[in-house]
Amino acid sequence: MTKINEASHTEIDQSSRRDFFRKTAVYSVSALAAASVMAPIKISAEDDRAIIEEKKWGTTFGYPVTHNLYGQPSPYEHHVTRRNTQLLTSGNWYASIAMCPIHELNGIITPNGLFFSRSHGGTAEIDYNEHRLMIHGLVEKPIVLTMDELKRYPSVSRIHFIECPANGGPEWRGPQFPSIQFAKGMMSCAEWTGVYLKDILKDLGLKKEALWMLAEGADNSHMGRTIPVDKVLDDAMIVWGQNGEALRPEQGYPIRLLVPGWEGNLCVKWLNRLEFASEPFYAKEETAKYSTLKPSGKAIQHFYANEVNSIITSPCPDKPWTALKRGDVVEIEGLAWSGMGTIEGVDISFDGGKNWVEASMKGLVLPKAWSRFSLMYQYEGKPLLLSSRARDDAGHIQPTVKQEREVMGVESVYHRNGIATWEVTAKGEVNNVQVLS
Secondary structure, three states: OOOOOHHHHHHHHHHHHHHHHHHHHHHHHHHHHHOOOOOOOOOOHHHOHHHHOOOHHHOOOOOOOOOOOOOOOOHHHOOOOOEOOHHHOOOOOOOEEEEOOHHHOOOOOOOHHHOOEEEOOOOOOOOHHHOEEEEEEOEOOOEEEEHHHHOOOOOEEEEEEEEOOOOOHHHOOOOOOOOHHHHHOOEEEEEEEEEEHHHHHHHHOEOOOOOEEEEEEOOOOOOEEEEEHHHHOOOOEEEEEEOOEEOOHHHOOOOEEEOOOEOHHHOOOOEEEEEEEOOOOOOHHHOOOOOEEOOOOOEEOOOOEOOOEEEEEEOEOOEOOOOOOOOOEEEEEEEEEOOOOOEEEEEEEOEOOOOOEEOEEEOOOOOOOOEEEEEEEEOOOOOEEEEEEEEEOOOOEOOOHHHHHHHHOOOOOOOOOOOOEEEEOOOOOEEEEOOOO
16 A cells, blocks of 8 residues: 655645636636625635645644533634723722623523623622522511522523613713723623522412512622512522523622513622512612612612613624625624513614614514524615614614603613614724714
């Protein structure tokens, strides 16, 4: 048998590759000319070193399956990370927020390592075996549960988004961030596993005068929020799983509260106490914070559900169209969500809201979860004002910025859901702008 050394084998292989591409170059041009999503281009495949030359990963062993006991992203995706800004911190990084790169995600599930993170006193690292959940107040049988005891209740898994009510809050007066990650990155969506609170309360017995529940965390801020019992008995959950694994410490390990569709601040992390009472508790987080100031100077308290909303994620300032050529067909894509129901549809405008075209919904469309929308567009190289407008099955439609300001003014920080607009320049650059009406 003739032995061929590695060098000569590579040389023969590359020669045959070049011959193949010389023969097929004409065919490739014709095939691309007929494709609907790419403009005709001149191909010189035989000169493309990326496909002609065999790469090291094709000629050597990769690392063994024992290399990473917990899988890691590719190092070539190093730019896909959460990001922070000093504008949204209290002088240090303990009471702050890390933004989700929503423009880099696919589908509606946020990977656990990219899920936005908000804490009021740093990330607590809690010993599972030492953690307890106390449920007391206006219940017939107060109880203290270990984590193992809690998990004996029947579990459910549900897909829901969590959104900080301050998402987009710095932009009430006008655009602040040349980045979708900082403008709208205070949200994420995951599959949560845990137990409905109503199933626990069936065992404990809720007294008829119990109208409110205080949820309190075990971290050093002991963050607490008041929640009406009607919501508790609807779909509130105590969760210990996220996307098929245990909660991570920054998401409240070992347990957190999940209040689907409502303010993320209500989804108390490191949960260790639930107290039922006949009146609200008026905790700091619902008096000094998380109350919405109106033009009259009065504040709205107990302002819970995140309103119907949407944002175009591609293009955006972080993913411009500068590489496109006139005639290219490109997908406009985005996210829509509503804490009041299920997204029913999304419209897209190319002229700042004067005219609208209905987009297609893609993938799963679930209640109180992210939904993806899409529209194929032939790039013309002309300036655009690109907006999206969502509606839900409860009859809510995203308002214009002017409509929103007429009700809420510009002093509020929370619950901003006015129509967002990107300016796309003739060069394909994308800027954050506001169109009032």
